Amino acid sequence: MSFSLKAIVLYSHIGRMRVLPFKDGLNIVTGKSKTGKSAIIDIVDYCLGRGTYNVAEGEIRRKVSWFGLHLSNRGDEVFIARDNPGPGTSTGSKVFFRRGTFANYPEIDEILKNTTENSLQQFTTQFAGISENQHRPESGTRLPLSASIKHALWLCFQPQGLVASKDQLFHRMNEPYLPQAFKDTLPYFLGAVEEEHFKYMSELDELTKRLRLLEAQAAKRIQVVELSRNRISRMVNEGKRLGFIPQEYQAIDDTVFNTLKQVSETSVDEPSLVQDFGKTIQNLRADQVSIQKRLGELNQDVVSARNFLSSQTDFSREVSESSARLKTIGFYKPEAEGSSTCPLCDSEVPAATPAIREIRESLERVDGMLSAVYRESPHIQAHIGELGMRISKLTQELKTVQRELVAAIAEDESARLAQNQLVARARYLGKLNDFLESSQPDKETDASNTEIKNLQQQISAVKAHLNSDETHSKMDTFLSLISQKMTEYSGQLNLEHSGSSLRLDTKKLTVVADTEDGPIPLNRMGSGENWVGYHVLAHLALHWWFRKRGRPVPAFLILDQPTQAYYPSDRTEGGLDQIEDDEDRQAVLALFKLMHQGCQEIEAPFQLIVLDHAHLADDWFEASIIEEWRGENALVPRDWPSA
Incomplete structure (x- = not known):
């Protein structure tokens, strides 16, 4: 069961109140054009949580401060009010909400914002009886979708531009993505997917x-x-x-785990420590360097001594030659001493001949130096020999140190390998324990x-209850029953293909007549009379099903100007005499009779709200009129001041 409309309440800027009441069954608001009839759908949609404010520019936007809506659901009543954002705007920000019974509606000074637009949408969804639900696409990239009040209202409104359309059967289906959302949520609203699902x-x-x-x-x-x-x-x-x-x-x-478990319990021997930590190798290497340095110095001394001995040998040879030349003094003639005559051959020489004394002195010096050289040579030879013996001894010491060094290095490497082996075994046992803890069965x-x-x-059992084939089967059955009601209703209207079997095409969202020539969709049926008639009977059949099954679709349907195809645009009165063609008069009468009959057949509570300028003389029609807006009468009183 869902809610119905008790009244629309408008507030002026100075606090005056205008109440438009509704009742169960057929509600007719008749009157001439430009009296505010078409704004009723936009006002109801806005008060039920629509995000955009779509009331046409004009007196309503200028003269109304708040729009109110009184809802009822089996005795549970709610009053919702939303602010009029004014001319040139498309959104409102204030929402007032009150729940309970109302002897009188709130005064304007009582109406203050006390909730949000999102909260309003959630509440109206729950108040309509829409339970937790979700449509999950079987394939594709679409996200899951939950049916809400906005989806349900697509089944409740037939604005003036839609009710006579051949291309569009449901409200707002010309907007992007909404047709698919409508198809996804329709099985839930029809009851093919119940709450148990x-x-x-x-x-x-x-x-x-x-x-x-x-x-x-x-x-x-x-x-x-x-x-x-x-x-x-x-x-x-x-x-x-x-x-x-x-x-x-x-x-x-x-069984490998048992083997590894036994291995993990093996103890590791204590490692033997190397006492000197490499000091022996260090000392031996220092000794080796020291001996090599000393050998280098001794070899340098030998080279220097040998060079010195070689230099003495060259010197003695030169001195010996000088001595031999000086010893020729024995051949001098005394009378030649100091003259320019050669003492040997009596020939003339450029320089004077030195004195014999001087020559003897030179010879004595040379002989002295030669004697000194002969005395030093044996000492140098002995020194060189001594150096050679020391070099030989140090060379032997170096070989001994090098042998000890090689042995020490080998021993150190062996000790290090032993220690590494013990460390590796201990590390392995640690890894093995960790492995066994994480990997044992x-x-x-x-x-x-x-x-x-x-x-x-359990999942298989639950899926058996969620069989999509069963959902499709239910949809086919329910649509077949709705189609039968559509076909029944069509017999009361003189429409093209009215004698054929009618059905809803939920893939293309249209009405189809199955004829001997094949299926004929609504957009291939001629004349506005047909389009209006099929719109009315299709939605009456749907609401007949919704109320029969207690589905959570609001219990009202608002039709705006369903007779627009019959009345001339320049006529202000709504009598049948305004229609020249007798067949058109009969069609208008038949259309309203169908609406009246539908309201009697559809289980209460249900409201069919018709906004039209027609005014028929029949008693049942007169009894259905809730207000007539002609002359000074309109939705908004003429004397209300503008903001």
Whole structure:
């Protein structure tokens, strides 16, 4: 069951109030053009949570300060008011909400913003009886969609530009993305997808969530096992290399964990410490460097001594030659001493001949130096020999130090390898313990597998209740029943193809007449009379079904100017005498009779609100008129001041 309209309440800027009441059944607001009839749909839509404010520019925007709407749902009443944002604007920001019974409507000074637009939409959705629901596309990239009040209202409004349209059957279906949203939510509103379906969907979500978690855990365990197989192989090979595991051992089955567990309990011997920590090698290398340095110095001394001995030999040879020349003094003639005559051959020379005394003195000096050279030579030879012996001794010492150094290095390397081996074994045992803790078979695996199987069985059982084929089957059945009612209604109207079988095409969102010549959609049916007639009977049939099944679609249908195809545009009165053609007069009468009959057949509460300028003389029509706007009468009183 859903709500119906009790009244529309308008407030002027000075606090005056205008109430337009409604009742169950047929409600007719008749009157001439430009009296505000067409604004009623926009006002109701706006007060029920529409985000945009679409009232036409004019007196209503200038003279009204607040729009109010009184709703009723089986005795539960609500008053909603929204501010008029004024001329030139498309959104309002203030929402007033009050719940309870109303002897009198709130005065304007009581109306203050006390909720938000989003909260209003959520409330009107719940107040309409729309429960938690969700449409999930079977394929494609569309997101899940929940039906709300905005989707339900597409089934409640037939504005003037729509009611006589051949291309569009439902409200706002010319806007992007809305046709698909309408198709997605229509099964819920028709009842092909009931509330029980969404309980199963919620249960399925919970079961699926738990299953995914367990499957993820199982997949992780499988991944660990797969990784463990490679790690087991590496652990066994490393254990063989370090001497923990025999070389012939092969890991065949899960018993490898027992073997590795035994290995992990093996103790590691304490490492033997090297006492000098490499000091022996360091000292030997220092001795080697010292001996090599001393050998270098001795070799340099030998080279210097030999060079000195060589220099003495050259000097003695020169001195000996000088001595031999000076000894020729024995051939001098005394009388030649100091003259320019050669003392040997009596020939004339350029320089004077030195005195014999001087020559003898030179010879004595030369002989003295020669004697000194002869005395030093044996000492130098002895020094060179001594240096050679010292070099030989140091060379032997160097060889001894080098042998000891090689041996010390070998011993140090062996000790280091032994220590590294002990460290490697200890490190391996640590890794092995960590591996066994993370990789041993889990005792809870069997229990998890059992739970996964149980969840899969539960999910299959829930999915059986969510069989999409059953939903499609229900949709076909319900649409068939609605189509039968449409065909029944069409028999009361003199429409083209009215004798044919009619149906709703929910894929193209139109009416189709199945004839002997094939299916004929609404846009291929001629004349505005046909278009209006099929719009009216299709929506009456839908609301007949909604009320019959207690579906959460608001219990009203508003038709704006359904007789526009019959009345001349320049006529202000609504009598049938304003229509020249007798067939058109009969068509208008038949159309209103169908509306009247439909309201009697459709289970209460239901309201058919017709906004038109027609005024028929029949008693049932007169009884259905709630207001007539002619002369000074209109939706907004003429004497209301503008803002």
